[in-house]
Amino acid sequence: xxxxxxxxxxxxxxxxxxxxxxxxxxxxxxxxxxxxxxxxxxxxxxxxxxxxxxxxxxxxxxxxxxxxxxxxxxxxxxxxxxxxxxxxxxxxxxxxxxxxxxxxxxxxxxxxxxxxxxxxxxxxxxxxxxxxxxxxxxxxxxxxxxxxxxxxxxxxxxxxxxxxxxxxxxxxxxxxxxxxxxxxxxxxxxxxxxxxxxxxxxxxxxxxxxxxxxxxxxxxxxxxxxxxxxxxxxxxxxxxxxxxxxxxxxxxxxxxxxxxxxxxxxxxxxxxxxxxxxxxxxxxxxxxxxxxxxxxxxxxxxxxxxxxxxxxxxxxxxxxxxxxxxxxxxxxxxxxxxxxxxxxxxxxxxxxxxxxxxxxxxxxxxxxxxxxxxxxxxxxxxxxxxxxxxxxxxxxxxxxxxxxxxxxxxxxxxxxxxxxxxxxxxxxxxxxxxxxxxxxxxxxxxxxxxxxxxxxxxxxxxxxxxxxxxxxxxxxxxxxxxxxxxxx
Numbered sequence: 125x126x127x128x129x130x131x132x133x134x135x136x137x138x139x140x141x142x143x144x145x146x147x148x149x150x151x152x153x154x155x156x157x158x159x160x161x162x163x164x165x166x167x168x169x170x171x172x173x174x175x176x177x178x179x180x181x182x183x184x185x186x187x188x189x190x191x192x193x194x195x196x197x198x199x200x201x202x203x204x205x206x207x208x209x210x211x212x213x214x215x216x217x218x219x220x221x222x223x224x225x226x227x228x229x230x231x232x233x234x235x236x237x238x239x240x241x242x243x244x245x246x247x248x249x250x251x252x253x254x255x256x257x258x259x260x261x262x263x264x265x266x267x268x269x270x271x272x273x274x275x276x277x278x279x280x281x282x283x284x285x286x287x288x289x290x291x292x293x294x295x296x297x298x299x300x301x302x303x304x305x306x307x308x309x310x311x312x313x314x315x316x317x318x319x320x321x322x323x324x325x326x327x328x329x330x331x332x333x334x335x336x337x338x339x340x341x342x343x344x345x346x347x348x349x350x351x352x353x354x355x356x357x358x359x360x361x362x363x364x365x366x367x368x369x370x371x372x373x374x375x376x377x378x379x380x381x382x383x384x385x386x387x388x389x390x391x392x393x394x395x396x397x398x399x400x401x402x403x404x405x406x407x408x409x410x411x412x413x414x415x416x417x418x419x420x421x422x423x424x425x426x427x428x429x430x431x432x433x434x435x436x437x438x439x440x441x442x443x444x445x446x447x448x449x450x451x452x453x454x455x456x457x458x459x460x461x462x463x464x465x466x467x468x469x470x471x472x473x474x475x476x477x478x479x480x481x482x483x484x485x486x487x488x489x490x491x492x493x494x495x496x497x498x499x500x501x502x503x504x505x506x507x508x509x510x511x512x513x514x515x516x517x518x519x520x521x522x523x524x525x526x527x528x529x530x531x532x533x534x535x536x537x538x539x540x541x542x543x544x545x546x547x548x549x550x551x552x553x554x555x556x557x558x559x560x561x562x563x564x565x566x567x568x569x570x571x572x573x574x575x576x577x578x579x580x581x582x583x584x585x586x587x588x589x590x591x592x593x594x595x596x597x598x599x600x601x602x603x604x605x606x607x608x609x610x611x612x
Contacts (some may be wrong), residue, residue, distance in 0.1 A: 142264030143430075144423020147416050150488060152495055155398045158506055174296050174577050176391040181382030182299050185372065189295045192373030196291055199284040206277040213273035216266045219258040219435075226251045250449050253440030254455070257381040260434065265427035268420045275417035282410035289406060291371065293493045293577040297570055303385035304566030305364060309357045311558045312350060319347040321552070339544045344549055350555065385565060391572045392577050393509065401498050404580035406499055411491040418484040428473045432464040498578070505575035512568045519561040526554040 176185055188194065231246035261267055326343040329335045366376040402408055437459035443449045466473060530550040536542040 137450050141262075142267060142423060143426040144264070144268055144421075145419060147419045149412070150415075150491070152402065152492070154402075154495075155499065158398060158503060173391060173394070174292060176389055177383075178389045179382040181380055182296065185299060185379070186295050188291060188372050188374075189291055190288070193291050194373050196284070196287050197373075199280075199287040203277070203280045203284050206273075206280045210270075210273040210277045214270045216259065217261060217270060219256055221254060221256045224251075224253045224255065228593070244444065247444050248446075249442065249444055250446050251440065251442040252449065253438055253442075255436075255438045257434055257436045259432065262433060263427040263430045265424055268423035268427065271419040272420035272424065273510065275413045275420065279410050279413035280418065282406045282413060285406040286410065289577060289580065293573050295368075295371050296573045298364065298371060299379075299564055300385065300388070300569040300573065302361065302364055302368065302379060302381070303383075303388065304562060304569075305357060305361045307385050307562040307565070308383065308559055309354065311555070311562060312353045312357060313556050314349040315551075316347065316354060316559075319343070319350055323347045335544075342548055343545055346552070365456060365550060385562070385569070388569070390568070391576070393506075393572070394576055398499060398502070401502065402495070405498050406580060407579075408491075408494055411494040412488075415484070415487045415491045418480070418487040422477065422480045422484055425473070425477040428476065429466060431466075434462050436460050497570060500578075501578040502575070505571060505578045509568065509571040509575055512564060516561070516564045516568055519557065519564055523554070523557050523561050526550065526557050530554045537595075540545075 175183060193478040227250050229246055229248045230322045234245065259266065323340075323343045323346075326335060326340050330337065330340045363603070368379045369376050436455070439455075439457040441449050441454040442456050443451075443454040448454055530547070530553075533542065533547045537544055537547045
């Protein structure tokens, strides 16, 4: 009879009802297309997106960052922490068995106790015992708790992937920014050298009485002004290199360079419908896992209204003589079925349910907000790269025009047709235009990097030297590898 009862309880536990709502993905309204979608956009599916820059030095820096970055190490350790939490929570679904053993010797007062002459006083005691307990999950409280812990774990994994995506884009952006600053420093250096040569020539002309001191002062002023920009750029470059080193997980120092920014290949614009963001963006997937966890905790709270039923028991042996410990008369055992029923809690359980439901609503709104933010970021990035390309084309034409203007202004001055003021104006305009063009080129690279980050597209993580695409069911493979399965 006892075995029949236990079998029925086990069957009812495994097929028992589940308190709380089952998770259903909310309906999300997605745009049919991007407002500023690139007509000639194409998907990049063969290489990691940063490899489109075609710079081996950048590829090496990214590999170092993926291996040494401290934020990524923290995120990875946090995943391990939640793996342990999941295992601890899931363990409550199964019987808990503990072993105990003890030995000792004691003496009691013969005045207080009726000690016969046959009794041993002092006496020895040897005990071996197995204790077991098993809470029957009739209402799904433990299964809902395990469901929530599983979602928390997967949320942390998506958070780790978000850190990786941010790290990749930060390294690429920092590298492009250094290249842009190097280009500006090169322009400033060349301009300063050119103006120094002009100033030296003007000194000779002034000494020969060909020009006035006013013109000599103008040439010196332009030279000194350009010269003053160089230490400013060098300071910014050194600070950027130090910040870059933090991304690489190393102490401050110089950063190696590969190709110059003008030689880098602009990445292609990633394509994709707006709905693809729901699968590509790790922050959206993380927000959904948080919603799944919050949804499951409603069931945990509702199950508190129902009785808690457990099976407890112990089996072992106890004897005052070690040689008799494993004989039949030394056997000891017990079993019980404790039941705890909430009768009056003063509204505590109702309060916990309200808390869980309110937290689920907050998480739902955050999930929806995360999706809306993602759509906005993609639209902004598409607009940014498109308009920046147009701006760069205009600046290219402007620089060429100013070079022609500066060339002819110098010829007119050398032939005595104009004053040096016209030359200064032309060279100053050309210098500023070249700096602006270099900055815009850097902005365009940044816009394309931001677009990849916003779309969550391209390749984002590297395992055993191989990049993995987010569409390859990373979460499923992780859960299968780690033995994380649904308990429903």
